[in-house]
Amino acid sequence: AVEGAGLDARARELDRAHVFHSWSAQGALSPMVVAGGLGSRVWDHEGRSWLDFSCQLVNVNIGHQHPKVVAAIQEQAATLATVAPSTAALVRGEAARRITERAPAGLDKVFFTNGGADAVENAIRMARLHTGRDKVVSTYRSYHGNTGAAVVATGDWRRVPNEFARGHVHVFGPYLYRSEFWATTPEEEGERALQHLRRVVESEGPSGIAAVLLETVPGTAGVLVPPPGYLAGVRALCDRHGIVMILDEVMAGFGRTGEWFALDAHDVVPDLITFAKGVNSGYVPVGGVVIGEEVAASFDERVFPGGLTYSGHPLAAASIVAALDAMAEEGIVDHARRIGTDVLGPGLAALAERHRVVGEVRGVGVFWALELVADRATREPLPAASMARAKSELLARGLLPLTADNRIHVVPPCVVTDDEVAEALEAYDAVLTLLDEE
Ligand code: PLP
Structure with a gap:
């Protein structure tokens, strides 16, 4: 314990001397x-x-x-610790297959990223290029990550000092306990939130809207499980106007809600799904976009103008394979x-x-x-x-x-x-x- 106390003190000392922390004034931190x-x-x-x-x-x-995930990372490190994203690596394909098998039919491809924010960033980019439109509608009660478009799509306080991306529009989503719509039942809340979204889309000009981006279950904003029918209503609205529907499952996906994808409980098929966190429990940083066939087809002949050195990194891929297999087996x-x-x-x-x-x-x-x-x-x-x-x-x-x-x-x-x-x-x-x- 004495030695342990020394290590704890040393960890704190090094941290305070050299580590700059997220979302914090650095002065008074004591992690x-x-x-x-x-x-x-x-x-x-x-x-x-x-x-x-x-x-x-x-x-x-x-x-x-989890011993199986740790072992898989160790084995992959001993075999091939890194490889360019342009290669075909067996372990990357196995990871992508396991993810797409659990996604709704028609979402068959994965673009791997380094985490959740860049998954959202690239989903927005795909939607914009696919539609040739600019605007992205998301909710005030949301968090989508800390990169250019993702942080401005975010609704919470973290957006405000970072508002350097354009084309972002925010709405209120359903949240019965603090209803913006004077609703008293989940049905009322869902219907009125949908009507509010519909009016904003119409008023912004549907032909200029690339995407509606929602967390399937807004997490950081307070675990706001949407009322029945809300997400299906959003899907119908997107279909009417040719808008890409992006569901952000970075926090809600891979078991968190007791489903492989949180959307499984809501009878809805989006065009793009973003994921990270639970896909490998964060043992190696990774995220990605699961891409539906229509958006994917946009890039059959045309170059997708995006990439990352570590897209589909073998250690990340091996950890996904092992994590999803262990989750299924157990x-x-x-x-x-x-x-x-x-x-x-x-x-x-x-x-x-x-x-x-x-x-x-x-x-x-x-x-x-x-x-x-x-x-x-x-x-x-x-x-x-x-x-x-x-x-x-x-x-x-x-x-x-x-x-x-x-x-x-x-x-x-x-x-x-x-x-x-x-x-x-x-x-x-x-x-x-x-x-x-x-
Ligand atoms: N999207 C959602 C729904 C999240 O909860 C988060 C992180 O909490 C992100 C995106 C950003 O993920 P990351 O921190 O891996 O960039």
Whole structure:
């Protein structure tokens, strides 16, 4: 432990001296040290451990250090650690096949990227070139990544200081708990959000709109599962106007919702799907676009003007093959669905009954949010200081949480066990009691 404490201190010291962190003022940072992990747990050098109900950034769907994925990366590294994207590499083809097999029929090709943002970036580019149009409609309550068009398609605060791309239009999507449409039922919310989108598309000029870009289930914005019929309505609107429909599954895909793709529960087939995170649980950085036949055909004779040195990197491809095979063999997606339906969902609903600070519980699979409020009647969000306290109290109880605005996102690995969920619910329960008392 003494040696461990030294390593933790050294990690902190090096970090503060030399590492520049994302989305932060650098001055007052004090990041936690993570030295290792296994399954649903992570630990520091001193041996303090936490149940990882953040999945880091909602990406470690298969859990930490899955032995089959680690072995596949090691084997691939020993065989061929890197290769140009213009080559035909068996492992890349195997990865692409496993992804397209799980996508709806007609989406048969994959353009690999380094992560989620550049997947969105390239999906937007494909839509623009395919349609010859410029505008992209996305929602205010969204996050699509930190590159030129992706960050401007993003709706949250991160767009505002980065607004250097043109052609982006934003709408409000469905979010019944804080409805922009005075709706009182999911059906009403879905219909009115659709009508709002329809009016914006008409007013922007449909013949100038290349794409509607939506997260199938907006994640960072608060796990906003769309009401039945909403996405099918968006599909119909896109069809009417020749607009490319892009579903961003970077966070929602590959088991998070208890489906291979979150769109599987919504009876909708987009033209393009973006993915990253869960496809290989982030063991090697990777993302991509699954491309439908119509958009793909645009580039049969014409050059696709885009590429990346590491597109379809062999270590990434090997990790995708192993992760998807392990998820299939071990029934991990079905397990995530069952955990959501039978254990985590009911457990969180019970917490909401007991704690007045919980305004709403929503989610599916291993993708949930507890929306915390100062007042249930007015739905006033719980203040930032209380959220900071919630975070530190959860950490002190051995749970690594994900908090965003006034919400706790409950996003464990798809492999989380019933016992681990029980342990986490106990920690949430204790901390919500403290918040109730404030
Ligand atoms: N799209 C969605 C829906 C995301 O949640 C994220 C990241 O959280 C991204 C895109 C960006 O992915 P990356 O951080 O890998 O670039």
